[in-house]
Amino acid sequence: MTRHDVLFEPVRLGGLTLRNRLVMAPMGTCLDVGGHITDDTIAYYRRRADGGVGTITVEGCLVSAETIGPEPRISGPEYLPGLRRLVEALRPYGVTVGVQLMHPGRQVVDGPSVAPSPIPLNSASPVPRELTGEDIAGIVRDYAAAAMLAADAGFDFVEVHGAHGYLPSNFLSPQFNRRTDAYGGSLENRARFSVEVARAITEATDLPLVWRLNGDDGPSGGLTVDEAARVAAVVVGAGASAISVSAGTWLSLQVTLAPMAVPRGHMRPLAAAVKRAVDVPVMAVGRLDDPDEAAAVVESGDADLVLLGRALIAEPDWPDKVREGRLAELRPCIACNACVDLVGRGERARCAVNPEAGRELTWELKPAVTPRRVMVVGSGPAGMEAARVARLRGHDVSIWERDGRLGGKLEVAGLAPSKREVLRFRAHQAQRLADLGVAIHTGVEVDAALVERETPDALVVATGAEPLVPPIPGIDAPHVHDAQRLLRGEVAVEPGQRVVVIGGSATGCETAELLAAGGVRVTIVEMRATIGRGIEAITRRQLVRQLRQDDVEVRTKATVVAIEPGAVVHTDPEGASHDVPADLVALAIGWRPTGESFETPPGVEVWVLGDAEQPADFVRAVNSGADAGLAL
Structure with missing residues (x-):
C-alpha cells in the first residue's frame, strides 16, 4: 500500500462507477476540422486512455449552430459520426467517457457575440448583443439537444462548461450581468440560466450531468467562493450529479491556466468549499500533477476526484506510472503553457516536453533497421x-x-x-x-x-x-556583461546597485526579475513597443505584473546609442537623448x-x-x- 493508492479507488458518479479518481480535464486541441472529430483527435484521446486515466472529458464542443470558434461541434446530427467514432475508439480501454457542452457567449473567436448584458470582454472586443428572454430559451434548448446528441453518440455523461467567463459563468457574475429581469440582480436570479440548462439536460437524457463551476472569478472580481458554493447546491438541486471546480476568467487566466510560478494546488481550497456545500462528487483542478498533492486532495476530503489537464499532455502515462510506483519516470509538466498558447492562436496542440503530443496518429518509435x-x-x-x-x-x-x-x-x-x-x-x-x-x-x-x-x-x-553583441560604443566596457552571466551568479551584484538590462525579451525580463528579487534597482531598455516577446501570453502577463511590483523601470521604443561609465544612453522615437544610471549593464539583445x-x-x-x-x-x-x- 502507498499513499497514492487512494487515487485508484473506484467512485460513483450518478449511475456510473468510475474505475479510479483521475479525470482527464477537457482541454482544447484544435485537432478537429470544421467542427468534426478527426483521426488526429481520436489518436490524441486514445493515447491518454491507454495511460490509465479512469475518466476522459472530451474538450468543449459548441452547442449552438450560430457560434463560431475553433472547437468541435455538437450542434447537429452531421457531427455525430466523428463523435461516435471517438467514443467507440476509447471503449476498449475501460475509461468512462464524457463530453463538455460549451457556449462561449461573448468569448467567441468570430461571429455573433452574445451575453447577459452588453459589456465587452475588453476594449478591443465587440460589444456583445444582450440576450432576450426568447434567445435564452433557445440556447437552453440547444444545450438539451446537444445532450441528446451526446447520448446518441454513446457518451457516458455530459459536462456543462459553466466556468471561465463562458455564457453560464457570465450570467453568474455580478460584474458582467447587469440585467434587471429574472436573470439578473440577486444570486438566485443570476443562477437561473444555469438551473434551466441543468434541468433541460437532465429531463432530456438519462446521462449524468457534471457542472463545471468557477469557485472564484479571480482578481477581476465577480463570483466569490461563498456564492459559488451556493450556486453548486442549486445546480445539484436541478439535477447535476457532480461539480467540477475551477476558477478565473479570460481576464485572470493566470488563475485558470496557472503558469509555473503559481504554486501547485492553488485552487484546492475552492473545491473544498464547494465540497462542504453539496452531497455529490466534487472534482478539483489546478496544477495537481504532483502525485503526493493529488493524493492529499482525496485523502483530506477536499474533493473526490482529481482533474489532470496539462499533466496528461506532457505525460499520458501519468496514471499508470503513479499506480505502478514508477514516479522517477514521470515526464514533468512544467506549466510553460506552450500548449495553451498554440491552441489560443488556433494552432494544433503541441507540448514543450512531449513531442508526441498532437501528432499521435503518425508518431511511431520504430527500431532502427541498422543501429548507428x-x-x-x-x-x-x-x-x-x-x-x-x-x-x-x-x-x-x-x-x-x-x-x-x-x-x-x-x-x-x-x-x-x-x-x-x-x-x-x-x-x-x-x-x-x-x-x-x-x-x-x-x-x-x-x-x-x-x-x-x-x-x-x-x-x-x-x-x-x-x-548577439551589436557595435554599440562602449559595449566592451568592463561593467558590461552578457545577461546569462548575471543569471548564473558569475557577476557580483549588490542590493541597491543600478543595473540596466538592454533587451526586453525573455532573457532580459527574467534577468530583471532575478535581480529585482535581490533588491537591485533595475531598468529594462527595449527597442520595441513592449517587453516579453517570445514569452507565452499568460506567463508574460504574470511576469510583467511581477516586474511592476518589484519597481522595475521599463523604457520601450528606446534605442541604445552608447554605453558610458555610469550610464546607458538611448534615444526615444522623437530622437531625444536620455541617460539611464547604470553601475552594471546586462546584454539580452538576441541570439545568433x-x-x-x-x-x-x-x-x-x-x-x-x-x-x-x-x-x-x-x-x-x-x-x-x-x-x-x-x-x-
Whole structure:
C-alpha cells in the first residue's frame, strides 16, 4: 500500500462507477476540422486512455449552430459520426467517457457575440448583443439537444462548461450581468440560466450531468467562493450529479491556466468549499500533477476526484506510472503553457516536453533497421531529445556538452524565480539519458578533430545560439556583461546597485526579475513597443505584473546609442537623448545560431537542430530534436 493508492479507488458518479479518481480535464486541441472529430483527435484521446486515466472529458464542443470558434461541434446530427467514432475508439480501454457542452457567449473567436448584458470582454472586443428572454430559451434548448446528441453518440455523461467567463459563468457574475429581469440582480436570479440548462439536460437524457463551476472569478472580481458554493447546491438541486471546480476568467487566466510560478494546488481550497456545500462528487483542478498533492486532495476530503489537464499532455502515462510506483519516470509538466498558447492562436496542440503530443496518429518509435553510432553535440532541449529518441530506437548514442552538466540554455532559463520548473525537465531528461545508456560527456569542447576520432555515422549539432553583441560604443566596457552571466551568479551584484538590462525579451525580463528579487534597482531598455516577446501570453502577463511590483523601470521604443561609465544612453522615437544610471549593464539583445560555425569532418551525416539552426522557442527545439531522432 502507498499513499497514492487512494487515487485508484473506484467512485460513483450518478449511475456510473468510475474505475479510479483521475479525470482527464477537457482541454482544447484544435485537432478537429470544421467542427468534426478527426483521426488526429481520436489518436490524441486514445493515447491518454491507454495511460490509465479512469475518466476522459472530451474538450468543449459548441452547442449552438450560430457560434463560431475553433472547437468541435455538437450542434447537429452531421457531427455525430466523428463523435461516435471517438467514443467507440476509447471503449476498449475501460475509461468512462464524457463530453463538455460549451457556449462561449461573448468569448467567441468570430461571429455573433452574445451575453447577459452588453459589456465587452475588453476594449478591443465587440460589444456583445444582450440576450432576450426568447434567445435564452433557445440556447437552453440547444444545450438539451446537444445532450441528446451526446447520448446518441454513446457518451457516458455530459459536462456543462459553466466556468471561465463562458455564457453560464457570465450570467453568474455580478460584474458582467447587469440585467434587471429574472436573470439578473440577486444570486438566485443570476443562477437561473444555469438551473434551466441543468434541468433541460437532465429531463432530456438519462446521462449524468457534471457542472463545471468557477469557485472564484479571480482578481477581476465577480463570483466569490461563498456564492459559488451556493450556486453548486442549486445546480445539484436541478439535477447535476457532480461539480467540477475551477476558477478565473479570460481576464485572470493566470488563475485558470496557472503558469509555473503559481504554486501547485492553488485552487484546492475552492473545491473544498464547494465540497462542504453539496452531497455529490466534487472534482478539483489546478496544477495537481504532483502525485503526493493529488493524493492529499482525496485523502483530506477536499474533493473526490482529481482533474489532470496539462499533466496528461506532457505525460499520458501519468496514471499508470503513479499506480505502478514508477514516479522517477514521470515526464514533468512544467506549466510553460506552450500548449495553451498554440491552441489560443488556433494552432494544433503541441507540448514543450512531449513531442508526441498532437501528432499521435503518425508518431511511431520504430527500431532502427541498422543501429548507428550517433554523436550529439550540445545538450540543450533539442540535443537531449535527439539523443533520447535515437537511443530508444536502438542507436549507439553519445552526447557531448562543453559545460559541466547537461542542459544547455535550460540551466540558465531555470534560474529566474518564475522559471524553476524548467530545471525539473532538465533533470528528468538527464536521468532518462543515463537510464537509457547514452554515453554522457560533460566539460568537453568538441571540435572536428574529436569528431574524427569518435568516428560517428551521424553527427547532431545542437550547440544552441550565442548572444548577439551589436557595435554599440562602449559595449566592451568592463561593467558590461552578457545577461546569462548575471543569471548564473558569475557577476557580483549588490542590493541597491543600478543595473540596466538592454533587451526586453525573455532573457532580459527574467534577468530583471532575478535581480529585482535581490533588491537591485533595475531598468529594462527595449527597442520595441513592449517587453516579453517570445514569452507565452499568460506567463508574460504574470511576469510583467511581477516586474511592476518589484519597481522595475521599463523604457520601450528606446534605442541604445552608447554605453558610458555610469550610464546607458538611448534615444526615444522623437530622437531625444536620455541617460539611464547604470553601475552594471546586462546584454539580452538576441541570439545568433552557432551551427554554421561548427566544423565537421567530411563523410559524416550532419544534422543541425534547434537554436543552432535558427533561434526559436522551446517547443520547436524539443520537436526538432525528436524529428532528428526519428529520422536517423
